[in-house]
Amino acid sequence: MSGVSARSLRMDVMPLALAQTIIWASLYYSFPALLPEWEADLGWSKTELSGAFTAALVVTALLAPTAGRLIDRGDARLIHPGGALMGAALLAVLSQVTELWQFYAVWIALGVAMSASLYEACFAIITVTIGGRARSAITTVTLVAGFAGTVSFPSAHFLAGQFGWRIAILCFAAGIVVLVIPMMMLGLKLLEHHRAPEEPAAEAGDSAGRASVTRRPAFWCLAFGFGSIGLVHGLILAHLLPILAGRGIAEGTAVFAASMIGPMQVLGRVVMLATERRTSTFGVALTCYLGMGLGCTALLFAGLSPWLVGVFVVLHGAGYGTASIVRPVLTAEVLGRRRFGAIAGLLAIPFMGGFAIGPTVAALVWEVGGYDMVIGLAVAAVAAGLASVFLAARMR
Numbered sequence: 001m002s003g004v005s006a007r008s009l010r011m012d013v014m015p016l017a018l019a020q021t022i023i024w025a026s027l028y029y030s031f032p033a034l035l036p037e038w039e040a041d042l043g044w045s046k047t048e049l050s051g052a053f054t055a056a057l058v059v060t061a062l063l064a065p066t067a068g069r070l071i072d073r074g075d076a077r078l079i080h081p082g083g084a085l086m087g088a089a090l091l092a093v094l095s096q097v098t099e100l101w102q103f104y105a106v107w108i109a110l111g112v113a114m115s116a117s118l119y120e121a122c123f124a125i126i127t128v129t130i131g132g133r134a135r136s137a138i139t140t141v142t143l144v145a146g147f148a149g150t151v152s153f154p155s156a157h158f159l160a161g162q163f164g165w166r167i168a169i170l171c172f173a174a175g176i177v178v179l180v181i182p183m184m185m186l187g188l189k190l191l192e193h194h195r196a197p198e199e200p201a202a203e204a205g206d207s208a209g210r211a212s213v214t215r216r217p218a219f220w221c222l223a224f225g226f227g228s229i230g231l232v233h234g235l236i237l238a239h240l241l242p243i244l245a246g247r248g249i250a251e252g253t254a255v256f257a258a259s260m261i262g263p264m265q266v267l268g269r270v271v272m273l274a275t276e277r278r279t280s281t282f283g284v285a286l287t288c289y290l291g292m293g294l295g296c297t298a299l300l301f302a303g304l305s306p307w308l309v310g311v312f313v314v315l316h317g318a319g320y321g322t323a324s325i326v327r328p329v330l331t332a333e334v335l336g337r338r339r340f341g342a343i344a345g346l347l348a349i350p351f352m353g354g355f356a357i358g359p360t361v362a363a364l365v366w367e368v369g370g371y372d373m374v375i376g377l378a379v380a381a382v383a384a385g386l387a388s389v390f391l392a393a394r395m396r
Contacts, residue, residue, distance in 0.1 A: 009130070009194050013137045016122060016187035017144035019084075019180045023117050024145055026172035026180070027087050027110060029152035037165040044100055052107035054356050059111025060118070061352035067116045068124050068345030076125045081184045083116025084176050091173035095166040119145075120348045123328040124341040125188070131196030131337055135281065135329045139273045142324050146266035213343055218334050221392035227350030228385025229323045232292055232378045234358015236299070236316070237261070243371045247303035257313050264317025265324075272322050281333055282393045285326045289386035291319025296378045327351065334392050 031053045038049055070079050090113060094106045115121065122141060127134040159168035213219050236243070237258075244254035268291070272284055279287075295316030302308040331344055362374045 009133060009137055010140045012190035012193060013126070013140050013187060014144070015183040015190065016126075017141040019183040019187060020119065020122055020141055020145035021148050021151060022175055022180050022183075023084055023087065024119075024148035025152035025155070026091065026176050027114055028118065029149045030091075030156060030169065030172055031107075033153045033156035034160060034165050034168065037160050037168075038103075041165065042098075042100075042103075044103075048100060049103070050359075052104045054360075055104060056107040056111035056114065057352055057356040059108055060114045060120075061349045061356070063112055063115035064120050064348035064352070065342055065345030067121050068341030068343070068348075069339075071121065071124045071128060071341035072339050076128075077185070077188050079116045080121055080125060080188065081181045083113045083121065084180045084184060087113035087117055088173040088176035088180075091169050091176070095169040095173075119324060120344060124344050126191065127328055127332050127337060127340050127344070129191050129196070130194045132332075133194065133196065134332065135325065136273075137191075137194075138325050138328060139269055142321070143266060143269045143273060146262065146269060146321060149262045213335060213339070214346070216335070216395075218392045218395040219343075219347075221388045221395070222331060222334060223347055223350045225385040225389035225392065226327055226347055227354040228381045228388070229288075229292070229320070229327075230351040230354030230356075231358050231361070232296070232354075232381050232385075233320050234355040235362045235374055235378045235381075236296065237358075239359065239362045239366070239371065239374065243299065243375070244302065244309065246371055249302065249306060249309060253306065253309065257309050260313050261317040261320075264314050265321025267314075268318030268321035269325065271318070272325060281326065281329050282389075284322055285330055285389055285393075286386070288319045288322045288326055289382055289389070291315040291322075293379055293382035293386070295319060296375055296382065300372065300375045300379070330389070330393070334395065 035046065035049060038044065039046060067079055067083075087110060090106055090110050094103075094110075097103045097106060119142075123134070123138050126137050126141070130137060155171075156165075156168050159171050240258050241251075241254050244257065245251070249257075268288075272279070292315070295312045295314070298308040298311040298315065302312065327347070328344055331347055332340060335343055361377075365374045365377055
């Protein structure tokens, strides 16, 4: 790909990148950003509230294959903006809830909207449309959208403080309608300028094709490898503040460290973008797993020196940040681009499922052996995931 062509592609996916930034800020990060407001105003516990978010993520994971199949059939212009519109409507409904069952019902429905409007659907559209050039485009999208949390937390705090959380939610909904949907439509139109030649059609039907790919050992190796990434991030992130407190890290330092994981994800993507011509996809995957594994190891010994907290933040954040790029690109290289949306959707289930159950698994392990055992489990999961991805890469 020439330098001019690469720059043109990055500019043309910028509307999708900006749309992903706002949709993530509105649908995903609005939950942790407004959790204290809901707890204080509605009187429900963190556990009760968090259960709704976990249910939403489970629904998102389970419906990812369906969204992918619709994208494979050429319905991207309906599915992607349609998911965003559904999300905006549900946020408007969320602003009116007064009962816990209503809160759960809305978030479960938001899981449907997220399955069609967040990264998994966006990356499937990019990969199906432009094929082998997807890595550069996906990197650009994640580079920009990595600041979604930076957008969501301050804006939610300001709006809730000035007008209350209900108005804050309505503002997020309005942002989706006014900004996200038009940018998605524009981005999908511009992406068509870079469409790659289609691969030959499959001889078998769609369901037979899915059955065929799930019989391949490489598929299950990728499923385990991707699931390990989600599990490790869920294990550590949700319990990071008490983990650091148990290692004698001051509260202010711990909060600052947690807030820097997001920017480190962006840093990892920047480095990948700068070195993409000199690194293979598996080389990036290797760096991703090693970064997360070494970062968790540094966290295990963080009580010896506060500097090790910084090492953890940089390595874990950058490693996890590149994982969002590695997953779709490695999937296409190992399993091919035919029926990519459906295949990527299937592989999203273990990844998002791992992230969803991570906090609960960490709590159960903590009760048995404390946070040292939790971190040890994370290191072991990273190592097993790397071995599994290595096997998948060899099988291609």
